[in-house]
Amino acid sequence: MEDLTKQQLVLVALLVSFVTSIATGIVTVSLMEQAPEPITQTINRVVERTIERVVQTPSGNQQASVVRETVVVNADDQIIKAVDQNRRSLVTVVLPSDSEDQSLSEKISGFIVSDNGKVIAQLNTETLVNEVISEEPQFEGIFYGNKQFSLKVEGYDSATGFALFSVRVPEGENVTFTPIKSGDATSLKLGQAVIALGGIDIVVVQNGIVNSLPYETATIKEESETGEMVEREVKTLSIVETGIQTRVSAGTLLINLSGEVVGIKTAGVLQVGSYRPFNLVKEAQAKIEAKITENERNTVVE
The missing domain is CATH 2.40.10.10 (Trypsin-like serine proteases)
Incomplete structure (x- = not known):
């Protein structure tokens, strides 16, 4: 080392620093892959969004200017907001x-x-x-x-x-009800963050990601424009598989970070982490309400 010039010493220092940084990165990735899921989920994911706002100038003769702002969104804040929206x-x-x-x-x-x-x-x-x-x-x-x-x-x-x-509701009592905001389960993506919200007597919250979105294919017959019956394949989302490995009660809701309900734990789904698409509930509600309307119409006719 004593025989090296100053330029050579600088180059050696840069080489050692470069090798050390690579080794640190490899060790960090290896430890993250071996860490249990709850530990890795505690790391806050930060998302940057660019928002454009049109600002009107005081003088009406001048053209409006566009202001771009970068907003930092923390995943924990999104989870807390989604839970608060739906727990009511x-x-x-x-x-x-x-x-x-x-x-x-x-x-x-x-x-x-x-x-x-x-x-x-x-x-x-x-x-x-x-x-x-x-x-x-x-x-x-x-x-x-x-x-x-x-x-x-x-x-x-x-x-x-x-x-x-x-x-x-008893007469004279003023109560405000907060309905859920239903979403479309078919819009889910693999790796998307979701929240399980439910429980009886006490609210239980679990978070994870979408692991799998299996679809079922069925063949249906329908009439074409020419009047002929033709067969067509229809794909339907059958289940939403998540990384939530805690057993939850039937009726537990699956929510995305926007606060929309996209899935539900039903009595017939026994696998831990599996939820039925919430479209199932919306279809059942539509059928029930249609039947109620029909019964009311028949009662009026009688």
Whole structure:
């Protein structure tokens, strides 16, 4: 080293620094790959978005200018906001019971779907199917803030088990209901961050990413423009596989970071981390409401 010139010493120092940085990068990547999923998820993901704003100048004769701003969005902030938007929509539905002690009654998870407090929940108890629709409320709903109101089943979809409830608010009491914001599960992308939000009596939150989006292919027959029957293949999203490895109760919602509900844990899905597309709920709600409208129309005619 004593025989090296100053220029050679500088070059050696640069070489050592370069090799050290490469070695540090390799070690860091190796440790991250070996780290458990919960540890890697605690690292905040930061996204930069460029927002354009049109600013009108004080003088109307001059042309408006465009101002570009860079906004830093933290993933933790997005998760907190999405949870806060939807936790007010969760409802614990208490099933009818002979016991006066409500803690002994069976409970299921539901959620608000309209401004007037309509609730959807999956009734997986077969003995209730023929008894749920009656003139008087038979269920109790525990809403956000521990507010409790009677629920009446307005309709039931036997194919999925989802029931639509109306809420009975006491006269003179002013209550504001916050419905969920439903999203399209087919818009999900592999690797996209999602949140599981649900629980009975206590809110449980888990976060993960979309691991798999398997589609089912079915062949349907439809009439063409010429009047002939032709076959066409239709692909339908069957399940949303996530990296959420904690068991959750049926009725738990799957939410994207925009606060939209894109999936739901149903009683028929036993795999941990698997959720049905929320389109299933929207279709069941549409069928129930169509049947209610038809029944009301028939009642008026009679």
